[in-house]
Amino acid sequence: MLASLHEKAQALGVASVAIDLTQLEFMNSSCFKAFVSWIDRVQQMDAQKQYRIRFVSNPAILWQRRSLHALQCFAAELISIDR
Template sequence: MLNIKPIESNGIRLQAKDDTVTISGSVDISNANKNLLTFFEEVHKNIQAKHMRKVFVDVTELKFINSAGIKEIVTWIMKLNDMPEKERYTIVFQCNPEISWQELTITSLVWLNQKYIKSENI
């Protein structure tokens, strides 16, 4: 199970505990790259090391994410795509239906790997 030290900086909070990664706040140009890149690298390594088959990404409290932030999530997903089939794990994005932009943004991420990337409203 995941247990990564939370990161809180410039309006974003990143947390990975048990089987859930939580991204909340707003991801902007001033905080996107460094924080997200490092965080997702660690999450990916942890999932591999612990042989997890499924992880949830809770974005229900994510108010906004810019394209630089999306790039870092895509980088994580592409790492998953590069793994051997038997080692791959499922990422389930948990969205907030009341935050309307999430529907299209997360849908486009699902298209990067329809077998292993899922989304659900909670």
């Protein structure tokens, strides 16, 4: 699903993509790895074609804060987190 999202974002030339996780209570390591792979694909794009990724999180769900912070450290120039 993230691969098709990436392809669509590239085709449309969007400036940003928002991922709403506010209702997500659990995410396993395979899903987390999929996010890392997606972010890596965006990082490998030409700088002019890269798009930002905005995660909308739920501050009441503690794992989201820790996990999204780790993702943001991986690509601080691309990722923002809304709480």
